[in-house]
Amino acid sequence: MSPRVSEEHLKQRRASILKAATGVFIEHGYEKTTMKHVMDAAGVSRGGLYQYFSNKEDLFEAILEEGLNEEAEQSLASLKKSSTSYWHLLMQIIFGEDATPDTNMDPLAPSKLEFFITGRNDERRRAYGERRYEMGLKIYADIIKEGQQAGEFRTTHHADTIARSIITFIDGLALDHAILPEEKVRLKEQSELFVQYLNYALIGADSSS
Amino acid sequence: MSPRVSEEHLKQRRASILKAATGVFIEHGYEKTTMKHVMDAAGVSRGGLYQYFSNKEDLFEAILEEGLNEEAEQSLASLKKSSTSYWHLLMQIIFGEDATPDTNMDPLAPSKLEFFITGRNDERRRAYGERRYEMGLKIYADIIKEGQQAGEFRTTHHADTIARSIITFIDGLALDHAILPEEKVRLKEQSELFVQYLNYALIGADSSS
DNA sequence: AATAAAAACGACATAAGTGTCGTTTTGGGG
DNA sequence: CCCCAAAACGACACTTATGTCGTTTTTATT
Numbered sequence: 001m002s003p004r005v006s007e008e009h010l011k012q013r014r015a016s017i018l019k020a021a022t023g024v025f026i027e028h029g030y031e032k033t034t035m036k037h038v039m040d041a042a043g044v045s046r047g048g049l050y051q052y053f054s055n056k057e058d059l060f061e062a063i064l065e066e067g068l069n070e071e072a073e074q075s076l077a078s079l080k081k082s083s084t085s086y087w088h089l090l091m092q093i094i095f096g097e098d099a100t101p102d103t104n105m106d107p108l109a110p111s112k113l114e115f116f117i118t119g120r121n122d123e124r125r126r127a128y129g130e131r132r133y134e135m136g137l138k139i140y141a142d143i144i145k146e147g148q149q150a151g152e153f154r155t156t157h158h159a160d161t162i163a164r165s166i167i168t169f170i171d172g173l174a175l176d177h178a179i180l181p182e183e184k185v186r187l188k189e190q191s192e193l194f195v196q197y198l199n200y201a202l203i204g205a206d207s208s209s
Numbered sequence: 210m211s212p213r214v215s216e217e218h219l220k221q222r223r224a225s226i227l228k229a230a231t232g233v234f235i236e237h238g239y240e241k242t243t244m245k246h247v248m249d250a251a252g253v254s255r256g257g258l259y260q261y262f263s264n265k266e267d268l269f270e271a272i273l274e275e276g277l278n279e280e281a282e283q284s285l286a287s288l289k290k291s292s293t294s295y296w297h298l299l300m301q302i303i304f305g306e307d308a309t310p311d312t313n314m315d316p317l318a319p320s321k322l323e324f325f326i327t328g329r330n331d332e333r334r335r336a337y338g339e340r341r342y343e344m345g346l347k348i349y350a351d352i353i354k355e356g357q358q359a360g361e362f363r364t365t366h367h368a369d370t371i372a373r374s375i376i377t378f379i380d381g382l383a384l385d386h387a388i389l390p391e392e393k394v395r396l397k398e399q400s401e402l403f404v405q406y407l408n409y410a411l412i413g414a415d416s417s418s
Numbered sequence: 419a420a421t422a423a424a425a426a427c428g429a430c431a432t433a434a435g436t437g438t439c440g441t442t443t444t445g446g447g448g
Numbered sequence: 449c450c451c452c453a454a455a456a457c458g459a460c461a462c463t464t465a466t467g468t469c470g471t472t473t474t475t476a477t478t
Contacts (some may be wrong), residue, residue: 031240034332034464034465035466044425045427046428047426047428047467047469048425048426048427048428051426110326114323114326116388117322117384118238118323118386120236120387131312132390134393157402161398164414165403169376169378170381171384172376172377172379172381174386175377178326179326179342179457180338180342183478184339184342188372188375189370189373190373193366193370193374243434243435244436244437253456255436255437255438256437256456256457256458257455259437260454260455261434265436265438376458383459
């Protein structure tokens with residue numbers, strides 16, 4: 001009675017599968033990728049793959065979960081550097097470290113949209129999507145509320161409504177970006193305009209930065 | 210040599226299939242519906258169905274095309290009643306006849322999103338999506354430009370960028386609405402906030418209507 | 419080295435959907 | 449009333465993906 005098998009290097013294998021799978025999902029999208037694709041990309045057999053993940057949905061959720069952890073860390077890190085202002089903090093969370101609209105997007109975003117849209121009639125998937133939405137919503141809403149309490153943001157609008165609008169806008173951009181070629185979306189211009197919008201809703205002045 | 214078969218009642222059958230298919234797509238979404246579903250819903254045999262539509266994609270595009278015609282008519286009709294103002298016209302096109310944000314959404318919208326997202330790697334589908342995007346864009350952009358030329362709208366922003374943002378916002382709402390339950394999206398509140406901003410961006414005043 | 423637990427493998431049985439094609443039915447013209 | 453083109457049918461062959469399961473290979477412990 002001793003754990004005769006390998007140790008925590010199961011983690012490595014699992015991670016390697018997850019990494020390969022991520023690449024596959026990025027390339028083919030959620031619906032179109034098959035376990036075969038993942039097997040080939042990860043260099044693992046059918047049985048081997050199923051030992052770690054019982055199906056595609058399970059696999060994809062594992063990837064989502066990973067991303068969630070990273071995000072959580074990052075936003076926490078940002079929060080700690082929030083010395084400047086709530087506005088800057090908000091920009092950081094939306095646009096990343098440099099707090100400025102750029103042309104980068106999560107390459108997995110299209111697959112995520114697929115995952116939730118095509119699964120919208122599935123009880124479980126729907127509930128999962130809602131949980132994630134709530135989490136994202138809370139992050140934005142909390143900051144806005146704090147900013148309002150600190151007097152930095154005006155209280156003309158409900159923090160909640162504005163937070164929802166942020167998500168809606170980001171989702172819209174992700175969607176358009178998934179479907180249309182780079183040139184047609186104009187990520188940067190639209191983001192800048194959106195920042196102005198936020199500035200208008202939160203501060204009221206006309207200088208966005 | 211005489212057209213021995215039925216006459217324009219082919220149209221009726223085609224229309225009836227299309228109608229049934231629309232219902233199926235609304236219920237199951239694009240990816241999940243099968244030709245079998247449509248066959249059953251339309252009360253037509255496999256061979257019969259394939260006589261009218263060579264596959265699911267063909268079928269769905271036929272539905273899209275139908276909608277496009279209706280839209281074109283409607284927006285044209287609206288255009289003719291544009292006596293009031295460009296602002297009102299814009300609101301009408303975005304929110305429909307009564308020009309006010311409500312809670313209604315195209316029930317087929319989720320399936321449309323699916324169709325274009327899952328097909329984003331398909332040359333043909335992608336091109337089709339882009340064409341539709343351009344069409345929508347043009348409608349908004351033209352009105353905004355006209356409004357600017359007429360002096361009703363200010364020219365602070367490119368009409369094009371604003372038009373793109375309108376589409377992005379609508380897409381975002383459609384996406385969230387597809388995934389989340391009614392209560393969580395807050396269609397109305399979000400739309401009202403967006404309208405306020407549009408008003409601000411196009412006119413500058415703070416009274417939205 | 420021996421060994422045993424379990425990790426990895428891959429063939430297989432199953433399931434589901436697709437598009438075709440030969441046959442049957444139908445309806446309008448002769 | 450007959451006829452035949454084509455409309456409608458539905459069985460079929462094919463394809464593709466899934467998840468399981470008995471077998472083989474590792475690998476850490478003894």
